[in-house]
Amino acid sequence: xxxxxxxxxxxxxxxxxxxxxxxxxxxxxxxxxxxxxxxxxxxxxxxxxxxxxxxxxxxxxxxxxxxxxxxxxxxxxxxxxxxxxxxxxxxxxxxxxxxxxxxxxxxxxxxxxxxxxxxxxxxxxxxx
Amino acid sequence: xxxxxxxxxxxxxxxxxxxxxxxxxxxxxxxxxxxxxxxxxxxxxxxxxxxxxxxxxxxxxxxxxxxxxxxxxxxxxxxxxxxxxxxxxxxxxxxxxxxxxxxxxxxxxxxxxxxxxxxxxxxxxxxxxxxxxxxxxxxxxxxxxxxxxxxxxxxxxxxxxxxxxxxxxxxxxxxxxxxxxxxxxxxxxxxxxxxxxxxxxxxxxxxxxxxxxxxxxxxxxxxxxxxxxxxxxxxxxxxxxxxxxxxxxxxxxxxxxxxxxxxxxxxxxxxxxxxxxxxxxxxxxxxxxxxxxxxxxxxxxxxxxxxxxxxxxxxxxxxxxxxxxxxxxxxxxxxxxxxxxxxxxxxxxxxxxxxxxxxxxxxxxx
Numbered sequence: 001x002x003x004x005x006x007x008x009x010x011x012x013x014x015x016x017x018x019x020x021x022x023x024x025x026x027x028x029x030x031x032x033x034x035x036x037x038x039x040x041x042x043x044x045x046x047x048x049x050x051x052x053x054x055x056x057x058x059x060x061x062x063x064x065x066x067x068x069x070x071x072x073x074x075x076x077x078x079x080x081x082x083x084x085x086x087x088x089x090x091x092x093x094x095x096x097x098x099x100x101x102x103x104x105x106x107x108x109x110x111x112x113x114x115x116x117x118x119x120x121x122x123x124x125x126x127x128x
Numbered sequence: 129x130x131x132x133x134x135x136x137x138x139x140x141x142x143x144x145x146x147x148x149x150x151x152x153x154x155x156x157x158x159x160x161x162x163x164x165x166x167x168x169x170x171x172x173x174x175x176x177x178x179x180x181x182x183x184x185x186x187x188x189x190x191x192x193x194x195x196x197x198x199x200x201x202x203x204x205x206x207x208x209x210x211x212x213x214x215x216x217x218x219x220x221x222x223x224x225x226x227x228x229x230x231x232x233x234x235x236x237x238x239x240x241x242x243x244x245x246x247x248x249x250x251x252x253x254x255x256x257x258x259x260x261x262x263x264x265x266x267x268x269x270x271x272x273x274x275x276x277x278x279x280x281x282x283x284x285x286x287x288x289x290x291x292x293x294x295x296x297x298x299x300x301x302x303x304x305x306x307x308x309x310x311x312x313x314x315x316x317x318x319x320x321x322x323x324x325x326x327x328x329x330x331x332x333x334x335x336x337x338x339x340x341x342x343x344x345x346x347x348x349x350x351x352x353x354x355x356x357x358x359x360x361x362x363x364x365x366x367x368x369x370x371x372x373x374x375x376x377x378x379x380x381x382x383x384x385x386x387x388x389x390x391x392x393x394x395x396x397x398x399x400x401x402x403x404x405x406x407x408x409x410x411x412x413x414x415x416x417x418x419x420x421x422x423x424x425x426x427x428x429x430x431x432x433x434x435x436x437x438x439x440x441x442x443x444x445x446x447x448x449x450x451x452x453x454x455x456x457x458x459x460x461x462x463x464x465x466x467x468x469x470x471x472x473x474x475x476x477x478x479x480x481x482x483x484x485x486x487x488x489x490x491x492x493x494x
Contacts, residue, residue, distance in 0.1 A: 036150075036354070037167040039444035040419040040451075060421055062166040062444050063354055087419070088167075 001124065002029040004095045008071060008111055009120035010053070015095065016071035016114065023072050023103040025056065030124055032094045035061040041083040041090070044101055048076045052110050057100050059090065072110050074103040138183035139275045139332045143339050147350055155248030155369075157184040160352040169355035170446050173321055174487075177281030178351035179342050183332065186250035186271040188243045188257070197265040199241060202257055203233060204378065204395075206388035210235040215301045215316055218386045220253060221395030225377040225402065229253045230368055232318065234303055242314065244327075246368045260394065275335030280325030280359075282491040283347045288315075288326055291341065295326070300493050309337050320356060322363030322490030358443050361452060363492075364413060364484035370424055370440045371411065371454055377402060380456065382411040382484070409437070410459035413484035414468050416451030419444065420477050422470040428455045429469040429476055439470055447487045451477075454484060 007015045013031035016023045032038065040060040050056050056070035079101045083089060090098035115123055135158040144151065149160035160181065162169060172178050194200045194207055205218030212235055220228040229249040234242040245253045254269050261267055279288055288295045292306045295315065303316035311331060319325035330338050342348050357367070366372050371381050377395070378387055379402050387399065416422060422442030430436045437457030445452040453470060464483065469476040 036162060037165050039167075039421065042420070060419075060444065062358060062421075063161070065421075065423065091165075 001033070002095070003117050003121055003124075005117045007095070008114035008116060009123075010069065010071050010114060011123065012069050014069060014071050016111075018072075018105065018108070018111070021105050021108070022077070023074065023105050024099050025071060025101050025103060026094055026099045027059070027068060027090060028120075029094045032091045032098070035059065035064070035066060036091075037062050038087045038090045041087045041100070043079040043081070043083065044076050046076050046079060050074060050076060050103060052113065059087070068100065070101075070103065071114055072103060072105055072107075074106045076101050077104050078102040136184070138181055139335050140181045140183060140277075140339055143336060144181065144350075149350070149352060152353070154353055155184065155246070157247055159184060160350070161354045162352040163350045166352070166354035166358060167446055169349065169351035170358050172349045173281045173323060173351055173355060173359055174447075175282065176347045176349075177279060177283040177287055177325075177345075178349055178355070179339065180278040180280065180351050180353075180356055181276075181339070182278050182327070183275040183335065184247035185276055186245040186247060186253065186269070187274045187276075187329065188245065188254065189268050189270055190241045190243070190257075190261070191266040192239050194239075194241065196262070197267075198261040200391060201393050202260050203231070204387040204393050205233065206391060207233055207235070207241075208391070212237065213302055213304050215303055215318055219372070219378050219383075220256060221377070221393065221399075222256075222374060223395060223398070224375075225379075225395040225398030226374040227368070227372040227376060227378060227381075228256055228374065230366065230372055232316075234314070234316065236314075249368065273332050275330050275332040277328045277330070277335065277338055277342065278319055278321075278325060279328065279342060279348070280319045280321040280323050280351075282324055282494065284323070284325045287342070287345050287347060290345070298326070309341060310334075319492075320365060321359040322365075322487060322492050323359070324491040324494050357441075358446065361441050361443050361454065362445055362447055362487035363490055364454070364486065366454075367441060371456075376409075376456065379403065379407060380409045380411065407459045409456050411440075411484070412455050412457055412468075413482045413486065414453050414455060414470070414479045415445075415448060415482045415486065416453070416470070417478045417480070419450060421451035422453035422455075422477070422479070426470050427472060428457055429471075431467045431469075433469075433476075436468070442470070445486055451479070452486045453479070 052073040057068040144160040152161040298317040314329040426439040442453035
């Protein structure tokens with residue numbers, strides 16, 4: 001199970017990485033593995049204001065649909081439109097090519113509500 | 129992974145675990161939903177060949193004259209005229225015309241019938257049949273002693289003929305007994321994928337050998353229930369508990385061709401009345417306008433937002449690269465190409481009514 005060291009994670013298995021106050025958001029390797037082949041992604045709209053832990057996207061696999069929640073609050077400034085035709089990028093590259101949205105962070109203090117890589121790894125182990 | 133002790137396991141359970149399959153509960157059984165991934169297993173089956181563990185399914189054997197022992201009245205399809213070593217698909221109905229189960233009847237000898245039923249309905253079917261067969265009928269449930277593997281895909285014949293030379297003579301919907309790895313066993317040219325394929329009935333305790341030998345073939349990979357469901361939905365096959373149930377008649381489901389009205393059978397009166405009065409419900413296929421897939425249980429709406437029925441099965445179709453579904457709707461809605469919406473009151477997705485066969489290039493009858 002791949003976990004990126006400098007990323008932060010939610011209990012719902014979303015990740016966020018922050019650079020220059022811009023957050024990139026996606027779902028973890030564990031999440032894509034659990035969902036199976038992803039066949040559809042409903043992306044948010046650029047300019048949408050998103051709350052931390054509020055819904056940001058939804059993804060569908062062959063078997064089921066799941067809501068994706070934002071690890072952080074802010075304004076959507078970019079979405080990964082490649083996912084519209086290639087939703088499987090989330091399976092192939094959950095932390096890189098499979099990113100979902102970029103958010104202009106409104107409150108970086110919110111990171112304290114998330115897990116770092118080590119805490120996420122322990123969380124996954126405790127989940128069994 | 130489910131740990132429910134009450135779940136039943138097939139004789140191939142350990143094989144699935146060692147292949148690191150994702151296991152799920154299905155109809156009271158712990159079954160592999162996927163190995164490598166549903167889409168890869170789907171492609172493998174459509175282009176090469178896959179093996180599926182279908183040992184959970186039920187098998188009954190009945191000996192005797194079908195007109196005298198009650199079998200002919202229990203099933204909807206004509207069986208009196210069935211040639212030996214052929215199979216026929218049909219239904220067991222209740223007195224209200226609802227479907228107790230769908231099944232395949234095999235005519236092994238003039239007075240020997242082999243029947244294959246769904247896993248979750250084995251006990252219900254057996255009790256129902258027992259009740260309507262004559263008390264002296266020689267009727268047994270062999271489900272726990274028979275294991276079953278489905279080999280499906282365009283290369284199935286080539287692969288199986290390397291183990292069973294004379295398999296090539298078997299035509300679609302026929303069967304025979306063949307020597308396979310030390311046992312003389314029933315193999316039928318049937319399946320649930322729309323592709324050329326075989327179902328192999330084998331002594332449960334030794335079916336692991338068949339699984340291992342087939343898996344060693346270069347062109348064969350295992351496929352789970354996830355791929356199986358997508359494959360069957362793309363070719364419009366019904367799944368019991370979805371398109372068919374105790375309260376859905378075969379006419380509601382659009383399966384008239386598996387009913388022989390020229391004979392008496394349980395539920396016939398209700399079906400005839402339905403035909404005479406016209407159907408209230410109608411089974412449809414529909415294709416999503418996007419990759420978003422309908423899901424069983426969602427509501428179907430017409431263009432004006434009126435509720436017209438519900439989704440019975442839904443999935444992403446790898447062939448169409450769109451969502452596809454089957455639904456049961458008010459019979460006024462049946463025009464192909466008409467817009468239909470699936471989802472909930474608050475979230476509706478657009479689709480078009482289509483035929484029920486979404487994939488037409490299957491190798492089934494090759």
